[in-house]
Amino acid sequence: MRLKPVNEGAGRMASSEMKTDFSDLAALYLNCTLKPTPELSHTEGLIDNSKAIMESQGVSVEVLRPIDFKIAHGVYPDMTEQGWDHDDWPRIYEKVRAANILVICSPIWLGDKSSVCTQTIERLYSSSGDLNEDGQYAYYGRVGGCLITGNEDGAKHCSMNILYSLQHLGYVIPPQADAAWLGDVGPGPSYLDPGSGGPENDFTNRNTTFMAWNLMHMARMIKDAGGIPSYGNQRREWDAGARFGHPNPEYS
Numbered sequence: 001m002r003l004k005p006v007n008e009g010a011g012r013m014a015s016s017e018m019k020t021d022f023s024d025l026a027a028l029y030l031n032c033t034l035k036p037t038p039e040l041s042h043t044e045g046l047i048d049n050s051k052a053i054m055e056s057q058g059v060s061v062e063v064l065r066p067i068d069f070k071i072a073h074g075v076y077p078d079m080t081e082q083g084w085d086h087d088d089w090p091r092i093y094e095k096v097r098a099a100n101i102l103v104i105c106s107p108i109w110l111g112d113k114s115s116v117c118t119q120t121i122e123r124l125y126s127s128s129g130d131l132n133e134d135g136q137y138a139y140y141g142r143v144g145g146c147l148i149t150g151n152e153d154g155a156k157h158c159s160m161n162i163l164y165s166l167q168h169l170g171y172v173i174p175p176q177a178d179a180a181w182l183g184d185v186g187p188g189p190s191y192l193d194p195g196s197g198g199p200e201n202d203f204t205n206r207n208t209t210f211m212a213w214n215l216m217h218m219a220r221m222i223k224d225a226g227g228i229p230s231y232g233n234q235r236r237e238w239d240a241g242a243r244f245g246h247p248n249p250e251y252s
């Protein structure tokens with residue numbers, strides 16, 4: 001007798017049977033290309049595939065290029081309060097706060113994410129001390145993923161860095177929350193260039209599709225649950241003396 005795996009058939013559902021309503025969710029893609037609009041961004045070509053999946057399910061989707069904004073350098077929420085003449089980050093942060101799903105997207109340069117991507121994560125970090133109404137860090141209850149494109153190795157390195165950063169800030173990272181496309185090592189066609197094979201690449205298309213759906217599923221689950229349970233992770237309560245079961249070294 002063949003033993004049936006405990007998860008065999010669990011959750012199995014044809015796409016035509018999907019009944020989940022995602023129409024109250026919002027997703028924000030931050031395309032950390034070095035090219036301002038309207039220059040061609042190969043990273044945005046990959047974003048368009050993920051975006052189309054979410055929009056087909058009713059998710060409200062917005063794509064922004066941080067390079068289009070005048071974002072000050074620093075790790076404070078509004079750098080004009082630190083002497084800078086101008087800082088567009090607070091405008092972007094409001095969109096970040098309004099999104100259930102955040103996808104950080106970057107090209108690869110010198111084996112790493114773009115400088116714009118690094119700056120974007122630094123500015124996300126600048127608001128990591130903000131608290132929500134439950135006393136948790138502000139990014140709790142949101143989910144994150146990433147998309148990477150390039151012509152050199154480094155996709156997994158960039159993804160590890162970005163996803164680590166997002167979870168450290170409080171984002172939930174679902175399974176397989178990254179996807180990437182890489183061209184040949186050295187000069188060669190980029191994702192949207194004729195003959196690159198990028199848009200037809202089954203590996204990339206599969207991972208991009210799984211990522212989009214996993215982000216939507218996780219965002220749906222968290223929103224339906226009312227967010228991440230707050231007991232044990234409330235900064236205000238910790239500062240007030242609560243220890244949520246942490247052993248007291250005076251009595252150990």
